[in-house]
Amino acid sequence: MVTISVCMIVKDEEANLSRCLNSLKGIADEFIIVDTGSTDKTKKIAESFGAKVYDFEWTGDFSEARNFAFSKASCDYIYSADADEELDEENRERFLKLKDDLLKLDIDIVQMYYCNQLAFRTVYNYDRELRPKLFKRLRRFVWEDPIHEQVAIDPVICNSEIEIIHRPAENHAGRDLESFRKAISEGRYLSKRLHNMYARELMMAGTKEDFIKARTFFEDSLKDNNRTIDEIKEACCVLAHIAVIADDTKTLLKCSLKDANTEMSSEMCYELGEYYYGQKDYDEAIIWFFNAAYECESILDLRKSKELPRLALAKCYRALGNDEQAADYEREAAEVEKGE
Numbered sequence: 001m002v003t004i005s006v007c008m009i010v011k012d013e014e015a016n017l018s019r020c021l022n023s024l025k026g027i028a029d030e031f032i033i034v035d036t037g038s039t040d041k042t043k044k045i046a047e048s049f050g051a052k053v054y055d056f057e058w059t060g061d062f063s064e065a066r067n068f069a070f071s072k073a074s075c076d077y078i079y080s081a082d083a084d085e086e087l088d089e090e091n092r093e094r095f096l097k098l099k100d101d102l103l104k105l106d107i108d109i110v111q112m113y114y115c116n117q118l119a120f121r122t123v124y125n126y127d128r129e130l131r132p133k134l135f136k137r138l139r140r141f142v143w144e145d146p147i148h149e150q151v152a153i154d155p156v157i158c159n160s161e162i163e164i165i166h167r168p169a170e171n172h173a174g175r176d177l178e179s180f181r182k183a184i185s186e187g188r189y190l191s192k193r194l195h196n197m198y199a200r201e202l203m204m205a206g207t208k209e210d211f212i213k214a215r216t217f218f219e220d221s222l223k224d225n226n227r228t229i230d231e232i233k234e235a236c237c238v239l240a241h242i243a244v245i246a247d248d249t250k251t252l253l254k255c256s257l258k259d260a261n262t263e264m265s266s267e268m269c270y271e272l273g274e275y276y277y278g279q280k281d282y283d284e285a286i287i288w289f290f291n292a293a294y295e296c297e298s299i300l301d302l303r304k305s306k307e308l309p310r311l312a313l314a315k316c317y318r319a320l321g322n323d324e325q326a327a328d329y330e331r332e333a334a335e336v337e338k339g340e
């Protein structure tokens with residue numbers, strides 16, 4: 001059977017850590033806990049599980065801390081975990097079987113399902129998604145092809161049926177948004193993936209202040225010829241929200257037209273609905289909220305095509321004195337939110 005190092009970066013996780021480590025007992029051969037500045041009992045809890053605990057000065061870079069944790073691992077495979085995750089008994093059994101099977105397989109990375117995102121109000125738009133979680137610590141390089149030989153560099157990836165339950169005690173969007181701002185202030189260019197994550201976290205959990213602070217970055221995105229159409233649409237949605245807050249009709253028109261160059265997003269329709277609702281033009285607002293709910297698809301915040309525009313339609317009909325229609329939309333919003 002292969003050996004597994006569980007590597008984690010933590011800070012003030014006393015409410016979660018025991019549950020996480022308990023669910024990994026019998027699977028992990030060592031726990032590597034990298035603490036970035038806890039002031040609670042996190043380190044004592046880790047030590048009670050026999051973990052190797054290392055202090056690491058937080059720099060605002062999650063990858064740097066994660067790489068440090070990986071550097072301390074000594075087992076065959078490294079399982080990258082967070083303190084607010086856990087495995088139930090069924091998935092513990094799946095993991096133990098995988099641990100046995102890996103001895104016979106040449107696998108570099110194992111992906112597992114990350115679950116319960118929507119239930120715990122995180123900034124993800126899904127309940128279940130595959131993520132790379134288990135990594136071979138020392139990779140064996142192999143030459144291939146009988147002539148013009150080359151080293152095989154693509155990792156062998158296996159998709160497992162293991163499900164990891166994510167139970168965050170709080171939404172980390174504020175912390176994450178500050179990290180985005182820090183990276184940008186240091187001159188780092190956000191990749192397409194991070195551009196999407198920044199826009200998504202803003203749209204799902206950003207405060208008015210967060211949006212205002214993000215304005216310059218997303219204005220620059222619109223001018224950046226290296227940005228893709230998807231990134232331009234993301235920037236337009238963020239800037240449209242800021243325009244509604246600021247009652248900036250010129251920017252709202254500009255962003256909505258750019259978004260409409262391709263199929264208009266539910267987010268943009270929702271912002272237009274919010275604008276017209278603020279102008280007390282309820283009939284026009286209804287058109288855009290309806291489009292958000294029934295005619296378009298979301299690109300950042302799934303709720304903008306689900307319960308939120310339906311609740312907004314109810315709000316409009318109540319303003320028009322049509323309580324019966326409003327109640328219908330409220331019922332539908334509740335059903336959509338429950339997934340019915």
